[in-house]
Amino acid sequence: MAAVLVTRRFRLSLEVVLKTLAVAACYYVAGRMGLLGRLTVEGVIVTPIWPPTGFAVAALLVYGVSVWPGIAVGSFLIITSLTTPQLTTFVTVAGSTVGPLCAYLMLRRVGFRLGISRLRDGLALVFLGGLGAMLISATTGVGLQVVTGGLATGEFWSVWLAWWVGDAMGVLLVTPLLLVLVGATGPLRLRRWKEMLFLTLTALIVLPLAVVGELSLLFLVFPLLIWVALRFQLAGSMLCALFASVLTTFEANRRQGAFLDLSAIEIMTKLQAFNGATALTALLLSAMVAEQRATRRSVQSACEELAEVLEHLAAGETPPELPPGHIAALHPDDGTELALDSRWDTDV
Known part of the structure; x- marks a missing residue:
């Protein structure tokens, strides 16, 4: 031993x-x-x-x-x-x-x-x-x-x-x-792969166009970030934000585009403001979308389990035992005890 x-x-x-x-x-x-x-x-x-x-x-x-x-x-x-x-x-x-x-x-x-x-x-x-x-x-x-x-x-x-x-x-x-x-x-479904490929190609075209060059269309980055965050949450939005930040840093080092004729401190301030805005947009929006989806899945699962319990009661059968984490409630008509899922609490 x-x-x-x-x-x-x-x-x-x-x-x-x-x-x-x-x-x-x-x-x-x-x-x-x-x-x-x-x-x-x-x-x-x-x-x-x-x-x-x-x-x-x-x-x-x-x-x-x-x-x-x-x-x-x-x-x-x-x-x-x-x-x-x-x-x-x-x-x-x-x-x-x-x-x-x-x-x-x-x-x-x-x-x-x-x-x-x-x-x-x-x-x-x-x-x-x-x-x-x-x-x-x-x-x-x-x-x-x-x-x-x-x-x-x-x-x-x-x-x-x-x-x-x-x-x-x-x-x-x-x-x-x-x-x-x-x-x-887990693998992504084919439909998701198609959308991912389309978003990747869009990012490869839009981000260099927005960041690199004299036009300095940095605002075009944010609609793309929002789109990616809504569809692919953190995995897509953080990759997109990181790619945009790297391109912007490269442009700042060249002192071109949005950083033309700026001092070193002005370049750093402008660059960090952009990087911070992209990171916060991608991270917080992705977290909000993930939380809402988790809440919706939890509520849907609770509704399905409750519907199953009600079907058994309507048929005069003993309802199946539910997993731990459920709470008891009384049937509004006859006072029969029902099991409800505690996941109705949306703090997931």
Whole structure:
């Protein structure tokens, strides 16, 4: 028996180590991809979208708090690939690790569901996981620059805002997409594949036309986002929002289109406003649609079960036992006890 317990503990430890190494590797790769769209604000390198924060929050939600060392290792590897490690590097690594950890703990505290099937899940991810927890990493990173003399005090807020929004956009755009991919099960019907193909082709045409070029038709992105969110919820809307944000970041780096003749701070402000609007539109609308559909399915199931009970009563038969989670009610005519589904509560 002792040998079996030792073997199980060894397997569990090995599994945690492998997951931690995988998280570190993926965090590093995500960071290198994020640096492709980097901008310079007040001499400090910032990114409009920092994918590692989104990946870190998703990894913690899926695998648990035990993989946090992978986040720290991945952050350390990214910093060492850009500059020589110093004592201050570990403070930056700590901030980059504690931020996602706080996001994970706060989301768990409020009962966050990985499927983001309720509006309150979307709101929690936005205000707790994204805007709230990322205050830690941004304040730590930029504050360290000021303390060490690498950044003037008067330049703190502009750099801090760019850093904070970049980390938050990573959570808002990347985390939902990863959670959807992890939880995706079951094939789509042929009719859905046709619609998906049509929407994909439309996005490939409309988004570059709206973002890239001198016309700067950024407003065309939002009707498409709404359409995709209504039909495919998070899976489609977050892909569409991420694609639009990447294209817009590319255009901002070229200083073309909507970003022509703007200063670095103006470019960052305009870019982050657009990225934030697309992320919020896609995430919150998708969560609302998913919640309404879940409520409708629950009510429909309850009606079907109630109709079955009434049929048995009308035939003089004993109604079938219903699953746990039902409540009793009295028949309005003869006082017979009926079983009603507690899922009439629409708080799904």
